[in-house]
Amino acid sequence: MPVPLRAAAEPHALDINQLTVSYGRRQVLNHLNLQIEPGSIYGLLGPNGAGKTTLIRTICGRIVPQSGTVSIEGRSNRKKSTLRRIGLVPQEIGLYSHLTVQENLEAFGRLSGLSGSETRDAVAWAADVTRLSQRHNERLDILSGGWKRRVNIAAAILHHPALLILDEPTVGVDVDARNELHEVIRDLTHAGMAVLIATHDLDQAETICSSVGFLLGGTIVTAGAPQALIDQEFGGRTVVIIELRKPLNAQQRSALQKAGFIASNGDMTWSILGETNDSTSSALSVRLDRLGIATREIRHRKPGLDTLFLHLTRKPGEGVS
Numbered sequence: 001m002p003v004p005l006r007a008a009a010e011p012h013a014l015d016i017n018q019l020t021v022s023y024g025r026r027q028v029l030n031h032l033n034l035q036i037e038p039g040s041i042y043g044l045l046g047p048n049g050a051g052k053t054t055l056i057r058t059i060c061g062r063i064v065p066q067s068g069t070v071s072i073e074g075r076s077n078r079k080k081s082t083l084r085r086i087g088l089v090p091q092e093i094g095l096y097s098h099l100t101v102q103e104n105l106e107a108f109g110r111l112s113g114l115s116g117s118e119t120r121d122a123v124a125w126a127a128d129v130t131r132l133s134q135r136h137n138e139r140l141d142i143l144s145g146g147w148k149r150r151v152n153i154a155a156a157i158l159h160h161p162a163l164l165i166l167d168e169p170t171v172g173v174d175v176d177a178r179n180e181l182h183e184v185i186r187d188l189t190h191a192g193m194a195v196l197i198a199t200h201d202l203d204q205a206e207t208i209c210s211s212v213g214f215l216l217g218g219t220i221v222t223a224g225a226p227q228a229l230i231d232q233e234f235g236g237r238t239v240v241i242i243e244l245r246k247p248l249n250a251q252q253r254s255a256l257q258k259a260g261f262i263a264s265n266g267d268m269t270w271s272i273l274g275e276t277n278d279s280t281s282s283a284l285s286v287r288l289d290r291l292g293i294a295t296r297e298i299r300h301r302k303p304g305l306d307t308l309f310l311h312l313t314r315k316p317g318e319g320v321s
């Protein structure tokens with residue numbers, strides 16, 4: 001009796017294999033590997049200059065790599081038909097400010113190659129999924145930053161891409177608008193769309209992303225579900241955070257660095273990972289008083305992606321955790 005054939009595995013929405021990109025002698029991406037599943041949200045994290053923009057431009061076919069491959073749904077991005085399966089929302093608002101929301105979407109629909117009837121259907125769908133219907137007839141220049149971001153997203157999904165790339169999607173928007181954008185992004189994944197978010201907002205990444213990857217030295221140095229990465233790196237340790245009332249002198253700064261504290265916020269915030277309890281907190285307070293360090297607050301919290309980011313990007317000599 002013949003064995004029934006198994007259905008072929010669904011291809012990755014994005015599959016990057018051994019990608020290398022150089023500008024002259026400077027290697028920006030170094031044998032980078034990355035996979036994103038359909039219906040998932042992937043956070044691309046890394047410091048300025050890590051290569052996030054180069055990676056996005058390579059995915060979108062604007063840069064030809066020295067080696068490696070980029071595939072969308074199993075097809076090479078060297079083909080124009082494959083590139084049409086990508087939607088890109090740049091950090092800058094790329095819309096016509098003198099047009100209404102509907103006029104913008106209709107214009108982008110036709111520019112993306114849709115027919116008149118296809119554009120009407122696509123605009124209705126995109127406006128519904130991004131919750132823009134109530135703003136259809138308003139000019140773009142009177143909308144808030146959060147609403148403009150939604151229109152930008154709607155314009156990028158009119159052709160129903162398999163992969164949506166968002167570059168810093170919540171820059172310049174308030175907390176309420178950010179949370180509403182998160183709901184819009186989640187709704188898109190429920191329809192099977194994969195989303196790649198390049199962001200410096202680590203709270204956003206921890207909240208919304210099903211997986212994240214840290215881009216350092218031209219490659220993804222660690223990747224996985226946010227909480228799993230945090231637990232793997234830090235276990236049950238907590239973060240001790242010292243908020244200062246005034247800047248430190250050289251002796252005080254050296255003492256904190258030797259103890260393993262890491263500075264941030266213009267050296268006005270110092271943090272360290274460790275096991276903490278009432279006795280260790282009291283001992284720390286006494287030691288800071290002896291050093292003449294004026295503190296505004298000493299608090300404890302669980303590690304997050306921001307802690308992991310500092311841990312991965314810390315330079316030699318900045319203290320150990």
